[in-house]
Amino acid sequence: MIIDGLQCGHFDRKSFESLKLAGVAGVVVTCGFWEGALESLDSLGAWRDLIGENADIAAIAKTPADIVSANEAGKVAAILGFQNANLLEGRIRLVEMFAELGVRVIQLTYNNQNELAGSCYEAEDSGLARFGKEVVREMNEAGILVDCSHVGNRSTLDAIEASGKPIAVTHANADSLFAHKRNKTDDVLKALGQTGGVIGCATYRNITGDAYCATLEAWCTMVARTVEIAGIDSVAIGTDRSHNFTAPDYAWMRQGRWTRGVDYGAASAARPGKAPPPEWFPNVEDINVIPQGLRSVGFSEEEVAKITHKNWLRLYEATFRKSET
Amino acid sequence: MIIDGLQCGHFDRKSFESLKLAGVAGVVVTCGFWEGALESLDSLGAWRDLIGENADIAAIAKTPADIVSANEAGKVAAILGFQNANLLEGRIRLVEMFAELGVRVIQLTYNNQNELAGSCYEAEDSGLARFGKEVVREMNEAGILVDCSHVGNRSTLDAIEASGKPIAVTHANADSLFAHKRNKTDDVLKALGQTGGVIGCATYRNITGDAYCATLEAWCTMVARTVEIAGIDSVAIGTDRSHNFTAPDYAWMRQGRWTRGVDYGAASAARPGKAPPPEWFPNVEDINVIPQGLRSVGFSEEEVAKITHKNWLRLYEATFRKSET
Numbered sequence: 205m206i207i208d209g210l211q212c213g214h215f216d217r218k219s220f221e222s223l224k225l226a227g228v229a230g231v232v233v234t235c236g237f238w239e240g241a242l243e244s245l246d247s248l249g250a251w252r253d254l255i256g257e258n259a260d261i262a263a264i265a266k267t268p269a270d271i272v273s274a275n276e277a278g279k280v281a282a283i284l285g286f287q288n289a290n291l292l293e294g295r296i297r298l299v300e301m302f303a304e305l306g307v308r309v310i311q312l313t314y315n316n317q318n319e320l321a322g323s324c325y326e327a328e329d330s331g332l333a334r335f336g337k338e339v340v341r342e343m344n345e346a347g348i349l350v351d352c353s354h355v356g357n358r359s360t361l362d363a364i365e366a367s368g369k370p371i372a373v374t375h376a377n378a379d380s381l382f383a384h385k386r387n388k389t390d391d392v393l394k395a396l397g398q399t400g401g402v403i404g405c406a407t408y409r410n411i412t413g414d415a416y417c418a419t420l421e422a423w424c425t426m427v428a429r430t431v432e433i434a435g436i437d438s439v440a441i442g443t444d445r446s447h448n449f450t451a452p453d454y455a456w457m458r459q460g461r462w463t464r465g466v467d468y469g470a471a472s473a474a475r476p477g478k479a480p481p482p483e484w485f486p487n488v489e490d491i492n493v494i495p496q497g498l499r500s501v502g503f504s505e506e507e508v509a510k511i512t513h514k515n516w517l518r519l520y521e522a523t524f525r526k527s528e529t
Numbered sequence: 530m531i532i533d534g535l536q537c538g539h540f541d542r543k544s545f546e547s548l549k550l551a552g553v554a555g556v557v558v559t560c561g562f563w564e565g566a567l568e569s570l571d572s573l574g575a576w577r578d579l580i581g582e583n584a585d586i587a588a589i590a591k592t593p594a595d596i597v598s599a600n601e602a603g604k605v606a607a608i609l610g611f612q613n614a615n616l617l618e619g620r621i622r623l624v625e626m627f628a629e630l631g632v633r634v635i636q637l638t639y640n641n642q643n644e645l646a647g648s649c650y651e652a653e654d655s656g657l658a659r660f661g662k663e664v665v666r667e668m669n670e671a672g673i674l675v676d677c678s679h680v681g682n683r684s685t686l687d688a689i690e691a692s693g694k695p696i697a698v699t700h701a702n703a704d705s706l707f708a709h710k711r712n713k714t715d716d717v718l719k720a721l722g723q724t725g726g727v728i729g730c731a732t733y734r735n736i737t738g739d740a741y742c743a744t745l746e747a748w749c750t751m752v753a754r755t756v757e758i759a760g761i762d763s764v765a766i767g768t769d770r771s772h773n774f775t776a777p778d779y780a781w782m783r784q785g786r787w788t789r790g791v792d793y794g795a796a797s798a799a800r801p802g803k804a805p806p807p808e809w810f811p812n813v814e815d816i817n818v819i820p821q822g823l824r825s826v827g828f829s830e831e832e833v834a835k836i837t838h839k840n841w842l843r844l845y846e847a848t849f850r851k852s853e854t
Contacts, residue, residue, distance in 0.1 A: 242566045242618060249622030293567060297574030301630055 205229045205275060205509075206491060207516040209404030209442030210285070210353070210375035212449070212457075215254060219447045219488070220262040220280045226489040229275035229513060230265055232285040232309050232374060232442075238460035241298060244291035248284065248305055255282060266306055268520040283520075285309030285374075287354065289320050289339060296338050303346035308524050309374065310343065311351040312336055312363060315469060316462060321359035324385045329356030337366050344368045347525020353404075353442070357389045364392075369523045370400035375442035377406050378430050382413040386470050390433050397435035402519045404442020405430055409479035410470040411444075417482035420497040427511065428501050436507055440515040445488050449478070530554045530600060530834075531816060532841040534729030534767030535610070535678070535700035537774070537782075540579060544772045544813070545587040545605045551814040554600035554838060555590055557610040557634050557699060557767075563785035566623060569616035573609065573630055580607060591631055593845040608845075610634030610699070612679065614645050614664060621663050628671035633849050634699065635668065636676040637661055637688060640794060641787060646684035649710045654681030662691050669693045672850020678729075678767070682714045689717075694848045695725035700767035702731050703755050707738040711795050715758050722760035727844045729767020730755055734804035735795040736769075742807035745822040752836065753826050761832055765840040770813055774803070 206227055212234035213219075223231060235247045255262050263274040265281035274281035284307050291310070292298045302310075312332075313323040320336030322329030332340070340363055343350050350371040352360040357379075363371055373396065379387035388396075388403065396403055405427050409417050416426040431439045446453075458469040468476055484493065498508045531552055537559035538544075548556060560572045580587050588599040590606035599606035609632050616635070617623045627635075637657075638648040645661030647654030657665070665688055668675050675696040677685040682704075688696055698721065704712035713721075713728065721728055730752050734742050741751040756764045771778075783794040793801055809818065823833045 240567075241570065245566065245623060245626060246620065248626065249620070252622070252625075295571065295574065297577065298570060300577075301570060301573065304629055305626055 205513045206441065206494065207231070207271065207513040208445070208491065209372065209402075209440055209516060210234065211443060211445045211447065211488075212287070213447035213453065214449070215282075215447050217258050217261075220258050222487065222489045223280045224261055224278065226492040228280055228491060230271035230281035230283055230516075232283045234287050235284050235307070236286045236291060237288050237314055237457050238290055238462070240290055241293045241295075244286065244302070245305075248307070251282070251284060264306055266308065267524055267526070268517045271517070271520070283308050285311075285351065287311045287351075288314035289318060292339065294319055294335065296335075296342055299339060299342040299348065300346040303348050303525055307348060308520070309349045309351050309372070311353055311374075312339070312355050312359065314354050315458070315467070321363065322356040323359075324354055324356050326356060329358040331358045332362035332366055336363070340366045341368070344523075347523065349519065349523040354386065357392050360388065360392050361395055364395045364399055364401060370402070370519055371396070372401060372519060373403040373442075375404050375406045375408070375444040377411055377426065378433055380433070381426055381429055382411065382416065384411045384470065386411045393430070393434040393438075397433070397438040400437070400519070400522065402438050402440050402515045403430065403434060404440045404516075406442055406444045407482050407485055408444035408470065409482065410472075410475075412482070417484075420484040420493055421500055423482060423484065424494070424497040424501040427498065428503070431511075436510055437515060437518075440511055440513075441491075441494065443485075443491065445481075445491075447488070454478070530838045531766065531819065532556070532596065532838040533770070533816065534697065534727075534765055534841060535559065536768060536770045536772065536813075537612070538772035538778065539774070540607075540772050542583050542586075545583050547812065547814045548605045549586055549603065551817040553605055553816060555596035555606035555608055555841075557608045559612050560609050560632070561611045561616060562613055562639055562782050563615055563787070566616055566618045566620070569611065569627070570630075573632070576607070576609060589631055591633065592849055592851070593842045596842065596845070608633050610636075610676065612636045612676075613639035614643060617664065619644055619660065621660075621667055624664060624667040624673065625671040628673050628850055632673060633845070634674045634676050634697070636678055636699075637664070637680050637684065639679050640783070640792070646688065647681040648684075649679055649681050651681060654683040656683050657687035657691055661688070665691045666693070669848075672848065674844065674848040679711065682717050685713065685717050686720055689720045689724055689726060695727070695844055696721070697726060697844060698728040698767075700729050700731045700733070700769040702736055702751065703758055705758070706751055706754055707736065707741065709736045709795065711736045718755070718759040718763075722758070722763040725762070725844070725847065727763050727765050727840045728755065728759060729765045729841075731767055731769045732807050732810055733769035733795065734807065735797075735800075737807070742809075745809035745818055746825055748807060748809065749819070749822040749826040752823065753828070756836075761835055762840060762843075765836055765838075766816075766819065768810075768816065770806075772813070779803070
């Protein structure tokens, strides 16, 4: 069983077919980046339609038990997530309502500072701001997992401290293994490990580096080194893979409505386009080579299970709301 | 037990205390008139806060069973309703989501024509429009009661026809008993009666008339005449009583953002202000005289029970969504 801590893009039937073929039981899908409340409701509506139209092979999971039962029924479970807090439009009371509508993961910031926290790309990471502290507490209560993947390291440490429940970095790598603003410093990874949090190791080339992308064994070695920092209970997979992404999607993701200029996100002016996938991971269904790769670098069966799904399931159990009422 | 099919205004603890004192088990509260989707989420948030702060004497009811159990626990049940479809902002998919957030009654139009239907104050009632037909069907599916109180007679007949479930006129009177644009013609009342729908007889002076407001017996005589038109299973109470309403609230309710001028709603230029309550119903807790008034004009105990609560409970059972999932 594999659970992927983050994917994005325009899913279609083929996406679910590929994920099913790969043995992916569940995936946190990105329902929005810069969308406000109403646009986010539209996105949730579109996701309901998509899942409804593919109900034979896909399901929306609101609990870890939903993921397991979807998997047993031969379906891929979509866990609804947002990569930004714009859906809240500054309103604390919307946290609970979006939870009731099925949202289970919210990233505190995307690439820019917002009312909640500082992002990884800001010159100065403010730390968790007043509204951010309120939202983290509210997410704890409402049963939504706090995601800090694009959040600055200082704000992430603040979020770990402020949260009454463990948090996630759903898709990033260790900065000490591949230096990049999007990656997390060792103190963040250790704090995650000490509090039951989980980092999903990414396969996105821009934040993984060519060396770790070259072979499956190289990437799994990176995972093993991340385990040395964060601990075996706090490392999982978060590929950051995208489905059917085209230039306008990258423009929206990176520039939203916040700039008239160009922003490269995790890419750079020197390499602005779509980063090629790792050599060992050309198509999303190739994710199923990861368990064998983890074994080949020395992980036991139980350790492989933790990295591929058990750590996410435990974290979801600790953080997702228990029921719909 | 009394259920009031519609009240509005700014509820506070004293409102619930008064309603509890009056033996009101449940009341459909107005969460919005002209508010869009986000403003409506704000309103729902405020209602959650209000009920949470007064949880010893109030509760939000999502099912008729919730009303009964709230009443047994000595609490007043608030059923969340909107007097307009603006909360949908033209989006069919929001019907289900607002249902999941607890909304149980939506009026298709307020005083103005909208994308759904024609209103009672338009020179020409278009009948149920394309989006209106979609929304009625979606409300049937999602478990929200269709309310046509301010909707034009033609559109109301269309809604009765289009709806797979009985509908309501939560707060209006018979036009043949007191002629007013807000009141319903006999063909509408008969169609309601033939389809299991319910009209809540209003006590709002502007649409009830001074004669029926003069004494309890006069008003109960109006109810008895309404029963002769619609049938004993289709007549209930919908006072249209407001709590803590002041001039700016009337301005918002009547003018919203749609005019730079003045609109009088059910009032008139000759009598523009707040209409005085019926002589027999000065304060909301005086609603508890109604059962005795109904007996005095000849209704049996069973008939009194139907008018005061059983007809609403039956309609809610037929239309409200069954569960939260």
